[in-house]
Amino acid sequence: MSQGEMLGPVDSAVGYVLKQVTVALRNSMDVALRPLHLTVSQYACLELLGQRPGLSNAELARGAFVTRQSMNVVLRGLEDRGLVTRPATALRGRELPTVLTDTGRAHLRTASVTIREIEKKMCAGLTPAQQEELLAALATCVRNLAP
Template sequence: MLLGAQLALNQACTDRLRPLELSMSQYTVLRARRPPGASSAELARITFVTRQSLRDVLGGLRSAGLVTVAEQATTGRARPVTLTTSGRAKLHAADELVAEAETRMRICVANLT
């Protein structure tokens, strides 16, 4: 049952994020709590995706103007990823939509018990 609820929540969130032109993976990367200047490798670990998948997600976010990736590393090879003003605004809107989906899911689960 838990897996079914997770899949239903994921689908509900995906449906709500579509008008914002965000995928769940993109939302997860925007939403990830990371220290300022976190590298792409750190971001991949935090969001539980491979570095290759993260590269693709970041490419889409960069193209949409939602994040920037530093041209040069600040330490070692790490190139920090930062949300833009547009990225923060899109994240705020997405958070509201995802919160709605979570609330609806909680209500449905509560009605089942």
């Protein structure tokens, strides 16, 4: 059992292997982002803001699959370090549109490169067509599970 690790029925369950990949990916991202002093949540936040500037806290939370409360503390951390900025007062409703600072953009650039390398490494051995199919299959899974 120690290393022979015969594969049982669990290893043929999609959910199990899915979890396996997610954990491995998260760990890899974690160690890769540590030198940049960024958590995975913080990176996700920066990436979202880089692609869609002006997102509110709630929108960022949905995009990063966490609650508004969790995203709020992430944003505070990034704000304290000067990576993002939020207006002191809301222009429309209660939304506080967040944008990257120059420092934030710089951090995002290096982090983004690192993460893309990890994804590349993860998908090594898969042909572009297979990657497309993987992406499509996963998208189908998401759709099927949507309430």
